[in-house]
Amino acid sequence: MNTNVEASLNHQINAEEHSSRLYFSMAAWCDKHGFEGSAKYLFTHAEEERMHMIKLVHYVSERGGTVLTDSLPKPQNEWDSILAVFTEVLAHEKKVTGMINSIFEVCMQEKDYLTSNFLQWYIQEQVEEESSARGVLDKLTLAGNTQGGLFHFDKELMAMAAASAIKPAL
Ligand SMILES: [Fe+2]
C-alpha cells in the first residue's frame, strides 16, 4: 500500500476514535444535566464513529497495510449549555469532512484509485452527518431557551436515537 495513503488512513483511524470519545464525553455531560434523549443520541453517535474506525482498520489490513494505534487527545468534558454541545457537533463534523477530503486529495496525488473509491462511503456519510447535526441545531433553535422547549427537544432526540439503528460499516 502507498505509504502516504497508509499514513493518512492511520491518521483518520485515530481521528474517528477521537470523534467517538468526544461524543461519548458529550453524552455523559447531557446525562449529567438531565438531557436523557440527547445523551442517548450522542451515545449512538459515538458507536457510529467507532464503526467508522473499524471499517478503516479492516480496509488497511485488507490492502496489506499496517494499522498503527496511536495515542488519543483528551476530549473536552465541559460545555456551557446544550446549545454549545450541538454547535460543537456540527463544527466537529465539518472538520472531519475536511479531513476526509484531504485523504481523497492524497489518493489522487498518489493515483490510488481503489482507496479513493473506498472513501466515497465516508464522503457520503459526512454529507449525512453534517445534515443531521444541522437538523438538531435547527430543532434546538426552535425550542428556544425555555424549560418546555428544551424538554420537547430532548424527547425528540430520544425518538431520533431510537429510530436510528447503527449503520453497519463492515
Ligand atoms: Fe466518522
Ligand SMILES: [Fe+2]
Ligand atoms: Fe461523524
